[in-house]
Amino acid sequence: MTAPELLALICATLLLQILGGVGVMVWRKRRWVKSTPETSAENEMPVSAGAWQGWRDFRVARREFEDAARSQCSFFLEPADGQPLPAFKPGQFLTFSLRVSGDAAPARTVTRCYSLSDRPDPAHYRITVKRVSAPADQPELPPGVSSTYLHDQVREGDVLSVKTPAGQFFIDSDPSIPAVLIAGGIGITPVMSMLRWCLMEQPQREVHLYYGLRRSDEHAFKSQLESTAEAHARFHLNVVYSRPTADDVEGRDYQHAGHIDVDLLRRTLPHGRHRFFVCGPPAMMNSLVPALAEWGVAREDIHHEAFGPAAPRGAPSSPGVAANAAESIEIRFAQARRTLIWTGQDASLLDFAERNGVAVESGCRSGSCGSCETKLVSGEVRYADTPDHDIAHGHCLLCVGTPASPLVLDA
Ligand SMILES: Cc1cc2nc3c(=O)[nH]c(=O)nc-3n(C[C@H](O)[C@H](O)[C@H](O)COP(=O)(O)OP(=O)(O)OC[C@H]3O[C@@H](n4cnc5c(N)ncnc54)[C@H](O)[C@@H]3O)c2cc1C
Numbered sequence: 001m002t003a004p005e006l007l008a009l010i011c012a013t014l015l016l017q018i019l020g021g022v023g024v025m026v027w028r029k030r031r032w033v034k035s036t037p038e039t040s041a042e043n044e045m046p047v048s049a050g051a052w053q054g055w056r057d058f059r060v061a062r063r064e065f066e067d068a069a070r071s072q073c074s075f076f077l078e079p080a081d082g083q084p085l086p087a088f089k090p091g092q093f094l095t096f097s098l099r100v101s102g103d104a105a106p107a108r109t110v111t112r113c114y115s116l117s118d119r120p121d122p123a124h125y126r127i128t129v130k131r132v133s134a135p136a137d138q139p140e141l142p143p144g145v146s147s148t149y150l151h152d153q154v155r156e157g158d159v160l161s162v163k164t165p166a167g168q169f170f171i172d173s174d175p176s177i178p179a180v181l182i183a184g185g186i187g188i189t190p191v192m193s194m195l196r197w198c199l200m201e202q203p204q205r206e207v208h209l210y211y212g213l214r215r216s217d218e219h220a221f222k223s224q225l226e227s228t229a230e231a232h233a234r235f236h237l238n239v240v241y242s243r244p245t246a247d248d249v250e251g252r253d254y255q256h257a258g259h260i261d262v263d264l265l266r267r268t269l270p271h272g273r274h275r276f277f278v279c280g281p282p283a284m285m286n287s288l289v290p291a292l293a294e295w296g297v298a299r300e301d302i303h304h305e306a307f308g309p310a311a312p313r314g315a316p317s318s319p320g321v322a323a324n325a326a327e328s329i330e331i332r333f334a335q336a337r338r339t340l341i342w343t344g345q346d347a348s349l350l351d352f353a354e355r356n357g358v359a360v361e362s363g364c365r366s367g368s369c370g371s372c373e374t375k376l377v378s379g380e381v382r383y384a385d386t387p388d389h390d391i392a393h394g395h396c397l398l399c400v401g402t403p404a405s406p407l408v409l410d411a
């Protein structure tokens with residue numbers, strides 16, 4: 001064998017060895033990826049395996065009131081098929097399709113979202129529902145359709161149709177940054193899930209809970225929170241009553257009087273970086289979330305979710321949402337055979353459709369459940385924030401969308 005032939009043989013052998021090594025690495029990596037739960041890029045919280053498509057039947061195994069006024073009721077839900085449940089990210093919600101019937105009114109189906117209020121458990125899920133009455137300043141309005149139905153008519157043993165857990169509001173998996181959980185009223189539900197998960201999975205993490213409500217009779221999970229605070233030195237409970245009764249005792253029932261604001265956080269939180277998770281009524285979110293940013297909290301450390309519409313029904317679209325609010329934009333509802341002119345008077349395309357008598361299905365009115373997802377035949381829809389619901393290609397969400405151009409909608 002000549003010297004060049006020998007050199008070629010050695011090079012070929014080396015090349016074969018390198019290719020073999022690369023092949024084994026790729027094979028090992030593929031196996032690892034398959035056997036490792038999918039992770040979200042943001043904070044590597046495991047994504048639930050076993051999520052289901054469409055609706056799944058759940059039996060109500062138990063009901064339990066969580067407050068003295070019996071206005072907040074927990075429903076423990078077990079899968080009717082008996083199969084284990086996928087884990088979820090603490091903070092996520094379930095979407096329900098409820099067949100609601102009243103004494104006089106004909107039966108109808110409504111879609112609503114309810115946060116999971118306990119840590120993941122393969123045997124059951126828990127939601128906690130607050131009974132919704134007409135607003136105090138508009139007593140002529142009807143009480144909440146689905147919350148009244150769940151409280152008054154859904155009994156143990158009944159079966160409900162439920163979509164797989166979803167939502168972008170969930171706690172991160174980094175125990176080195178203390179978590180500040182802030183809840184207003186029924187906003188305690190996702191926060192309870194985060195808290196219970198943290199205590200189990202991240203016992204070394206400092207967790208501060210600020211829970212704002214009016215008075216003791218609507219104080220949900222009261223004894224559970226108090227005993228948890230006694231048992232866990234790293235859990236710091238701050239209950240804030242805005243309208244305590246004469247029988248409510250500061251230091252026993254609640255820690256602070258007033259509202260949760262940056263001043264209270266500044267006085268009571270230790271110095272250093274914190275990660276904030278805020279859930280409450282729109283009024284609280286509208287004041288607290290911008291105030292946290294003004295205080296200097298980094299955007300990546302503020303996570304929040306409001307229950308219900310991004311803007312009150314009938315409110316005009318905000319300038320940030322529709323920069324073209326002053327323009328007249330032609331909107332064609334193809335199925336209804338109606339062509340209407342958008343002038344920026346409505347907060348969303350859903351409000352616009354309803355105000356003009358075009359029937360469109362809706363549920364959460366906040367971009368979470370997908371009920372109002374509509375085929376976009378032509379045109380462009382814009383969103384102030386990325387909606388929770390993954391929108392199918394060529395579709396749009398009417399409840400949080402406004403037109404960025406003339407539209408033809410398959411509605
Ligand atoms: C992601 C997410 C998670 C949620 N998690 C929870 C949770 O954990 N627990 C919980 O209790 N809720 C939760 N909610 C809220 C829940 O989905 C429902 O919105 C809530 O229960 C009210 O629904 P309802 O059908 O009872 O009321 P609706 O019938 O929708 O009525 C709501 C209010 O609107 C008023 N109203 C009715 N008609 C009109 C009208 N024409 N104009 C103006 N006002 C009107 C009613 O009087 C009532 O005050 C969550 C919402 C979202 C989006």
Ligand code: FES
Nearest residue numbers: 363365369370399
């Ligand atoms: S009504 Fe739920 S996404 Fe629009």
